[in-house]
Amino acid sequence: GQNIDQPTEMTATEGAIVQINCTYQTSGFNGLFWYQQHAGEAPTFLSYNVLDGLEEKGRFSSFLSRSKGYSYLLLKELQMKDSASYLCGVMDSNYQLIWGAGTKLIIKP
């Protein structure tokens, strides 16, 4: 079966760095997405990785290792507005996105 695993909840301090991990087992691989979702709102796109390595975009970076079925989202200089759920999604061989359950990130002052 297809499976995406990510931690349910994480807590970090404002100004610090946090890494949210995602492991996956899917039928085929056509890229991995990270989305941010604030409570009561729709998800918004953060990053897309299809090749191994690190993609940096401002305070957010995303890493992918296809051989390990592993990705992480790195958030630097955390701000209170970063409190949200972070969804890991993998596009399978049929170009369908398979979603993890999301990681709720709580930022404390």
Added chain:
Amino acid sequence: GAVVSQHPSRVICKSGTSVKIECRSLDFQATTMFWYRQFPKQSLMLMATSNEGSKATYEQGVEKDKFLINHASLTLSTLTVTSAHPEDSSFYICSAREGGGGAYEQYFGPGTRLTVT
């Protein structure tokens, strides 16, 4: 960037009635649209995938006669919840993808919060 709209954003209806939710891609042609349901504190659950001009493909466990999906044009898909019941209360989100298999990103609509009383 690409924009997807949904209407209405919130709807309250009585049990037994039907509700239609519209999903529109505003500045691109969406060959594929997806309908998700999300219960509080849970992940997105894919309900169905629809391609323009063809019947929607429903996920296992989703009643196709209860959740009617129409993707009549490249910019519009509708989800009709028929004979709604309180357990259908949820956050319904559509997303759209342009192009064929080479277009990767899904653009999400803002969601519709349905409350059935």
